Amino acid sequence: MAVIDAILVQVAQMALVVALAPLLTGLVRKVKARIARRRGASIFQPYRDLRRLLGKEVVLAENASWLFRTAPYLIFALTWAAAGLVPTFSTNLAFSGAGDLIAIVAILGAARFLLALAGMDIGTSFGGLGASREVMIASLAEPAMLMIIVALALMAQSSQLSTIAIFMASPAVGLRVSVALVLIAFAIVALAENARIPVDNPATHLELTMVHEAMVLEYSGRHLAMIELAASLKLLLMISAIAAIFFPIGLAASGAGSAAYGIGFVSYLLKLLVSAALLGTFEMSIAKMRVFRVPNLLGGALMLGLLGTLLLFISRGL
Amino acid sequence: MIAVVLLCLAAFLVIGVFGAVLARSPLGTPFVYGASAVVSAIAAIVGLMALARAPSTLTLPLALPWIGAHFRLDTLAGFFVFVVNLGGFGASLYGIGYGRHEKAPWRVLPFYPVFLLALNLVVVAADAFTFLFAWELMSLTSWALVVADHHGADNRRAGYVYLLMAALSGMTLLLAFGLLAGAGGSYSFAAMRAVPPSTGLAAVVLVLTLIGAGSKAGLIPLHAWLPLAHPAAPSHVSALMSGVMTKVAVYAFIRIVFYLLGVPSWWSAVLVLALGGSTAVLGVLYALMQHDLKRLLAYHTVENIGIIFIGLGLAMAFRVDGAAVGAALALTAALFHVFNHALFKSLLFYGAGAVQTATGARDMEHLGGLIRRMRFTSFAFLIGCAAISALPPLNGFVSEWLTFQAILLRPNLPQWAFKVMFPVDGALLSLAAALAAACFVKAFGITFLGRPRSPAATEAREVDGFSLATMAGFATLCLLAGIFPGVVIDGLVPVTQALLGAHLPSQIGLPWISIIPVAAARSSYSGLVLFAFIAATTSLTVVAIHRFASHAIRRGPAWDCGFPDPSPATQYTAASFAQPIRRVYGATAFLAREVVHMPPPGDMGPARIEKSSRDLVWDFAYAPVVRAINVSATALNRLQFLTIRRYLGLVFLALVGLLLTLVLWQ
Numbered sequence: 001m002a003v004i005d006a007i008l009v010q011v012a013q014m015a016l017v018v019a020l021a022p023l024l025t026g027l028v029r030k031v032k033a034r035i036a037r038r039r040g041a042s043i044f045q046p047y048r049d050l051r052r053l054l055g056k057e058v059v060l061a062e063n064a065s066w067l068f069r070t071a072p073y074l075i076f077a078l079t080w081a082a083a084g085l086v087p088t089f090s091t092n093l094a095f096s097g098a099g100d101l102i103a104i105v106a107i108l109g110a111a112r113f114l115l116a117l118a119g120m121d122i123g124t125s126f127g128g129l130g131a132s133r134e135v136m137i138a139s140l141a142e143p144a145m146l147m148i149i150v151a152l153a154l155m156a157q158s159s160q161l162s163t164i165a166i167f168m169a170s171p172a173v174g175l176r177v178s179v180a181l182v183l184i185a186f187a188i189v190a191l192a193e194n195a196r197i198p199v200d201n202p203a204t205h206l207e208l209t210m211v212h213e214a215m216v217l218e219y220s221g222r223h224l225a226m227i228e229l230a231a232s233l234k235l236l237l238m239i240s241a242i243a244a245i246f247f248p249i250g251l252a253a254s255g256a257g258s259a260a261y262g263i264g265f266v267s268y269l270l271k272l273l274v275s276a277a278l279l280g281t282f283e284m285s286i287a288k289m290r291v292f293r294v295p296n297l298l299g300g301a302l303m304l305g306l307l308g309t310l311l312l313f314i315s316r317g318l
Numbered sequence: 319m320i321a322v323v324l325l326c327l328a329a330f331l332v333i334g335v336f337g338a339v340l341a342r343s344p345l346g347t348p349f350v351y352g353a354s355a356v357v358s359a360i361a362a363i364v365g366l367m368a369l370a371r372a373p374s375t376l377t378l379p380l381a382l383p384w385i386g387a388h389f390r391l392d393t394l395a396g397f398f399v400f401v402v403n404l405g406g407f408g409a410s411l412y413g414i415g416y417g418r419h420e421k422a423p424w425r426v427l428p429f430y431p432v433f434l435l436a437l438n439l440v441v442v443a444a445d446a447f448t449f450l451f452a453w454e455l456m457s458l459t460s461w462a463l464v465v466a467d468h469h470g471a472d473n474r475r476a477g478y479v480y481l482l483m484a485a486l487s488g489m490t491l492l493l494a495f496g497l498l499a500g501a502g503g504s505y506s507f508a509a510m511r512a513v514p515p516s517t518g519l520a521a522v523v524l525v526l527t528l529i530g531a532g533s534k535a536g537l538i539p540l541h542a543w544l545p546l547a548h549p550a551a552p553s554h555v556s557a558l559m560s561g562v563m564t565k566v567a568v569y570a571f572i573r574i575v576f577y578l579l580g581v582p583s584w585w586s587a588v589l590v591l592a593l594g595g596s597t598a599v600l601g602v603l604y605a606l607m608q609h610d611l612k613r614l615l616a617y618h619t620v621e622n623i624g625i626i627f628i629g630l631g632l633a634m635a636f637r638v639d640g641a642a643v644g645a646a647l648a649l650t651a652a653l654f655h656v657f658n659h660a661l662f663k664s665l666l667f668y669g670a671g672a673v674q675t676a677t678g679a680r681d682m683e684h685l686g687g688l689i690r691r692m693r694f695t696s697f698a699f700l701i702g703c704a705a706i707s708a709l710p711p712l713n714g715f716v717s718e719w720l721t722f723q724a725i726l727l728r729p730n731l732p733q734w735a736f737k738v739m740f741p742v743d744g745a746l747l748s749l750a751a752a753l754a755a756a757c758f759v760k761a762f763g764i765t766f767l768g769r770p771r772s773p774a775a776t777e778a779r780e781v782d783g784f785s786l787a788t789m790a791g792f793a794t795l796c797l798l799a800g801i802f803p804g805v806v807i808d809g810l811v812p813v814t815q816a817l818l819g820a821h822l823p824s825q826i827g828l829p830w831i832s833i834i835p836v837a838a839a840r841s842s843y844s845g846l847v848l849f850a851f852i853a854a855t856t857s858l859t860v861v862a863i864h865r866f867a868s869h870a871i872r873r874g875p876a877w878d879c880g881f882p883d884p885s886p887a888t889q890y891t892a893a894s895f896a897q898p899i900r901r902v903y904g905a906t907a908f909l910a911r912e913v914v915h916m917p918p919p920g921d922m923g924p925a926r927i928e929k930s931s932r933d934l935v936w937d938f939a940y941a942p943v944v945r946a947i948n949v950s951a952t953a954l955n956r957l958q959f960l961t962i963r964r965y966l967g968l969v970f971l972a973l974v975g976l977l978l979t980l981v982l983w984q
Contacts, residue, residue, distance in 0.1 A: 014855075054863070054866065054867040054868065055867070055868050056868060056870075057868055057870030057871060057872055058868075058870065058871045058872070059872050059873075059874050059877075060871055060872065060873050060874070061873075061874065061875065061876040061877070062873050062874065062875060062876070063687070063690065063769060063876070065689045065690055065767070066689075066693075067689060067700075067767070073856055073859050073860050073863070074856060076855075076859055077852055077855040077856035077858075077859050078852060078855075080855045080859070081848070081851045081852045081855045084851065084855075095847060095851060097832055097838065097842045097844065097847075098832065098842075098843070098844040098847035098848050098851060099710070099843055099844070099848055100841045100842070100843065102719055102722055102841075103710055103715075103719065103843055103848065106708065106709060106710050106715055106719075107710055107848075107852075109707075109708075109709060109752070109755060110704065110709040110710060112755075113704065113707060113709055113755055113758075113759060116759045116763070117700075117759060117762060117763055117767060120759070120763035120764075120767045120768055120890065121689075121767045121768065122768070122876045122878075123686065123687070123767070123768030123769035123876075123886065123889045124876055124878040124882065124888075124889070125878070125883075125888050125889060125890060126878060126879060127890075128763075128768075128889060128890020128894065128895060129890065131759060131763060131890075131895070132760075132890060132894070132895045132896075132897070132898055133898055135752075135755065135756035135759050135760075135899070136756065136898035136899050136902060138752050138755065138756070139749065139752040139753045139755075139756050139899065139902075140752075140902070141752075142748045142749065142751065142752035143745040143746075143748045143749040143752065145748070146722070146744055146745055146747075146748035147741065147744070147745055149722075149726075150725070150726060150741045150744050150745075153726040154726075157839075157840065158839055158840045158841060159722075159723075159726055159840070159841045160839070160840070160841055160842065163839055163840075217877060217878070217879065218876060218877055218878070220877075221867075221868065221870075221871075222863055222867040222868065225867070226859070226863070291898065292898075292901060292902070295902045302745065306741065306742075306745070309741045310738075310741075313737050
């Protein structure tokens, strides 16, 4: 019974993340538009965009190889699989034992690897530029992410995301300086991983500062739809991970009744709403950085993670 | 069991003799490589079987008359015999096809089987004399293969530097064994193990081993020969040197430090951890700066050796504090990475060899677009790239994940040095992994993707069936080891049990075929579930898209923001791809500088960019030694041109000096 329960939750979560991902992107855009005193498009506009892209024909560069055509599906599927491992409304996931936080980060790394390769396939200078900068930013973000994992694993005695979430929800945690430091570091890494301002600007085209958009420049039609959906999904994944680790309020544990799942679902929606508002506000209140200032930002995240880890050695209470 | 291995070694010797005889006939190449493949396959199976059996020993009345030659096949040796011969099998099979393009096969064929013999002999040797003999034989035969193509000045220099470093390595190991034997006076490993050296002596032996085995493995700062020598050899020999010979050096380190020396001191663990971490990061940074495909791969070997030594250092650290399970986990991770690296580095060198056969070029700046001309090679190379970049669900991820688990297991060891070193090494390891991904996006992207940068790349043809079959086999093994890591971990159980007295829990029986190194609540990973999960989401996506989305497709010129440039020279090159990383990390690692000289306003002259970078390891570790040797040689040179009276005087003075010392000593 418990197994069936977990599988049902897993399936529900897989459907939920795909269904909600464009909504989150729409929400962030709406918040940004409102702050800029614009009315902005409807929060459902990303769904319409996806439908439009899916209905259009694909314009493929003459020399595109099989890698270019298969990459969008794999990128989306990898991101989706990673999103399936992050607790959203319940920690009772059937497959959560298949990979810990390190594995989730590595799956996202695999998606990025493919995206960077796809960017280089056509042989345009924009694609190479995007790929080269993307891997540079990733090489800075991943050590920072690992320091975060080390600090979390030191506290929770586990690198399993569900276990960390359960531990963080328990009263054993209390208020710790390390948690705050790790939260800031995680937020910075999430911004970089999702190509948000100040690291990259998801709204630009034809700008020499673009990274993610430069890689996907040659994509169109259903391929572009897959990549856009994967990007939305990755944003949702990062926000879910932050919510599950640092604000595990309302997460339904295993064996909880359907009421607990309802509470988990509502609180998850609320968390998404709040984080979309926060992300939009943050993006509107800061300017994009030059590419070569990004190392300072991510180096800061690394140092915060290291500081959080070392504080844990000095004191049990910090 | 050991007798079978020794028979295989004798067979290699016979093949070598035949290789010398048949070298100039067209039969030579298929015979030598085919026979080597068969013998390697047999030896690999024997190695695998030895994992499940008690150690078998054999003493032959060879070598020095009063010592004899001792051989022993225990579980550790069995594992390495398996790895060596797996690589040997692949290289031989690949060589059947690749060797046809060899211009001077008589420079390769006699030495190749003897090289395989020497690699095996190091692993099964059980006394210092046999070990050092095999070690030197390994160095000499590989040197002969490195200078097989001796027409290029670069190759000759590579051979020269390699010979010097090999001499250093042999000399330090000789001293290390001398010190170990000193206490018991016996050269056999069993006797050395029975009488462990004192703490001070053990420290000296450890440092000597680090120099001797580390220089062969490519630990920074002793790596200088490696990226010169490995690419100079024919590609299948490069694969053997990078994938297998460095592993034999790792074996030597494990044999001496874990088997002969006993529990290490805490600072030696810190030393190994620091060397491992810096080797991993610097190795991949060097690799990123290369535009020669084979040299990039060789530098990347340095990185992977760093990862293996991080695992070994963690195992030593756990051993210092008597945490046997942690030590077993870390050693398992290191040995798993040994196995993995032998697989994917061989695969990548085979791919590089195929590219070289197809285009005649190793320089990535002259390649590009090969994915459209060499479909199978490019796919196998892509698998290798993903595996070495530690991407799930392939095998490279599993061993690095296990290393991370060892780091996360107990950073609460009492020593402060470990508390700091563990997280720092974790950060260095993940930095190395991320940079490795960057490096292989570059290697694959510039070589196989984009538009061809030279006529040779435009007209590339897919390579022969033997090469393709070998690459396909190794790519499959990479995937299988990633999906069923429990099999490999269970295979390593007897090795860690014999060395450390502890092992990881059995993994094969676990539900979902997952691996749980310590406890399920702590961490678990299931390559199979992940693979099935990703396969399911992929097929679901593909089905949904093909069901609901438009099928229309139109081929057109590339968009490129509306201004496509027909010249392939406008693509990103290997150098421009690495430029951001060079700027971020290179400024400190290589003192990389870029200066742009702009013409004054109004002047129509071109702007110039000047780039400079220095190899700090060469500048600070090698150049002073070279200078010191030159200076002292010049100073001593005067002694060569003395008169006979002065020579006699010198002899007399030396005699008096020695006698005086003797008197004063007593």
